Amino acid sequence: MRNKYTCVIGLEVHTQLLTESKAFSFSSTNFGDNPNHNTDPVTLGLPGSLPVLNKKLVEYAIKVGLATNCKIREINRFDRKNYFYPDMPKGYQISQHEGPICYDGNVEIELEGERKQIGITRIHMEEDSGKSIHDLDIDTLLDFNRAGVALIEIVTEPVIRSSAEAYQFLTQLKQILLYTGVSSGNMEEGALRCDANVSVMPVGTEVFGTKSEVKNLNSFRNVEKAIEYEINRQIELIESGGKVIQETRMWDGGKNITVAMRTKETARDYRYFPEADLPMLKISQDMIDGIKAELPEMPLERKYRLQNDYDIPLYDAGIIVEDIDLANYFEKTCSLLEEKSPKSYKLVSNWIMTELLRIKSEQDLAIIDLPLSEEFLAEIVDLLISEKISNQIAKDIFPIILDEKKSPKLIVNEKGLVQVNDTDLIESMAKKLVDDNPEEVERYKQGKDRVHGFFVGQIMKESKGKANPKLVSEIVKKYLDA
Ligand code: ADP
Numbered sequence: 001m002r003n004k005y006t007c008v009i010g011l012e013v014h015t016q017l018l019t020e021s022k023a024f025s026f027s028s029t030n031f032g033d034n035p036n037h038n039t040d041p042v043t044l045g046l047p048g049s050l051p052v053l054n055k056k057l058v059e060y061a062i063k064v065g066l067a068t069n070c071k072i073r074e075i076n077r078f079d080r081k082n083y084f085y086p087d088m089p090k091g092y093q094i095s096q097h098e099g100p101i102c103y104d105g106n107v108e109i110e111l112e113g114e115r116k117q118i119g120i121t122r123i124h125m126e127e128d129s130g131k132s133i134h135d136l137d138i139d140t141l142l143d144f145n146r147a148g149v150a151l152i153e154i155v156t157e158p159v160i161r162s163s164a165e166a167y168q169f170l171t172q173l174k175q176i177l178l179y180t181g182v183s184s185g186n187m188e189e190g191a192l193r194c195d196a197n198v199s200v201m202p203v204g205t206e207v208f209g210t211k212s213e214v215k216n217l218n219s220f221r222n223v224e225k226a227i228e229y230e231i232n233r234q235i236e237l238i239e240s241g242g243k244v245i246q247e248t249r250m251w252d253g254g255k256n257i258t259v260a261m262r263t264k265e266t267a268r269d270y271r272y273f274p275e276a277d278l279p280m281l282k283i284s285q286d287m288i289d290g291i292k293a294e295l296p297e298m299p300l301e302r303k304y305r306l307q308n309d310y311d312i313p314l315y316d317a318g319i320i321v322e323d324i325d326l327a328n329y330f331e332k333t334c335s336l337l338e339e340k341s342p343k344s345y346k347l348v349s350n351w352i353m354t355e356l357l358r359i360k361s362e363q364d365l366a367i368i369d370l371p372l373s374e375e376f377l378a379e380i381v382d383l384l385i386s387e388k389i390s391n392q393i394a395k396d397i398f399p400i401i402l403d404e405k406k407s408p409k410l411i412v413n414e415k416g417l418v419q420v421n422d423t424d425l426i427e428s429m430a431k432k433l434v435d436d437n438p439e440e441v442e443r444y445k446q447g448k449d450r451v452h453g454f455f456v457g458q459i460m461k462e463s464k465g466k467a468n469p470k471l472v473s474e475i476v477k478k479y480l481d482a
Pocket residue numbers: 008009010011012155156157158159197198199200208209210211
């Protein structure tokens with residue numbers, strides 16, 4: 001049944017911006033403060049109070065707009081979106097209705113090796129509402145700390161065609177938000193909220209079906225699940241002779257279903273009109289150029305560049321660019337290497353993906369707080385590449401480097417751990433083993449390959465792990481085959 005229908009999905013993503021004060025007033029935006037600690041006359045909509053635009057809100061909106069290839073509107077105004085709800089004491093939300101600050105952009109996503117552009121219809125500036133707290137035994141409580149916090153809403157074109165694409169888009173968008181530094185992207189704290197618009201139409205038709213809009217999606221996985229649920233619900237409805245109605249639905253994460261919430265309100269319901277308390281806003285080309293100059297390379301671009309510049313697998317590059325600080329860490333380490341080769345870059349990547357990310361998650365650290373500097377990782381890789389130490393020694397001294405914060409080169413020298421590359425010494429050890437164990441040699445000749453590994457192990461043990469394992473392996477083989 002599924003393949004008789006094309007799915008059409010458009011996402012609306014609200015993002016809290018990391019401005020220190022609110023969109024139109026001086027109150028702090030700090031998350032987790034005591035309820036109603038961060039309020040002021042503007043936030044509370046007291047008579048006679050007037051909003052003042054936070055410049056950072058404009059800068060951050062433009063930043064995201066440029067990072068998503070949008071055009072930037074020169075002349076902006078704000079509009080009032082009127083609705084009555086206790087968590088919005090003014091009786092309206094300041095937003096941008098007809099003229100969003102950014103429009104006509106796109107975000108590239110990658111799905112199973114295919115690249116696709118997801119069109120961005122618009123990004124507009126607005127303010128958050130307060131929070132109603134219903135889940136207590138007493139009456140509903142109101143917390144206005146969040147009221148007036150700066151938001152942008154990012155709206156995609158209805159060009160997403162599957163839940164997997166929606167998931168990829170959100171992942172990519174979150175990375176862009178983190179790279180530009182405008183948002184924490186933290187969904188649990190509500191800094192990123194997504195509504196999914198979903199409809200289906202018979203394959204081959206051009207006219208979109210009626211959509212439903214799903215709210216209350218608090219993780220990317222839930223967005224994916226809710227879209228799947230909606231697609232199936234709508235198809236079943238149509239197949240059984242019913243009709244999809246335009247409505248707002250809620251995701252019920254406990255039951256994994258969507259439930260009807262209300263029929264969709266239209267723009268008319270909101271009685272939009274220009275916000276007269278704020279002047280028109282003109283954005284200069286200078287301001288745009290200044291922001292553009294500050295933009296970092298975007299994650300997907302960087303992923304392809306890392307693959308190309310360092311000759312590492314695309315998979316590695318993808319993991320490294322997930323965090324801008326990790327990508328910086330990788331590139332700085334590579335720049336410090338004595339030996340600059342694809343082989344040593346791959347070693348850096350391996351150490352990052354195994355040891356570093358393990359420590360990071362075990363100790364719940366940010367990349368910049370990792371106990372291993374780029375200098376030290378570069379030294380480890382140089383020691384390995386120049387065969388001064390074996391992998392085993394590197395693993396053994398790793399905890400010492402972390403604990404003592406001491407240069408790996410220094411530790412290796414102090415402890416006399418430099419790898420034994422002395423061919424004569426290894427030859428004599430191999431010769432002795434072969435001479436002392438004639439039965440083992442006989443078994444080897446009868447096809448028991450394990451003997452080779454056993455001899456190598458003996459020499460490694462005798463040398464306390466310092467013998468060059470590659471060299472040992474070659475020499476032992478030579479003696480066994482002799
Ligand atoms: P509304 O008038 O309900 O606000 P918009 O046209 O502003 O609708 O679009 C809101 C979101 O819904 C956008 O992300 C858009 O891509 C998406 N959308 C619009 N029409 C459809 C549709 N038929 N099916 C799925 N998504 C849609």
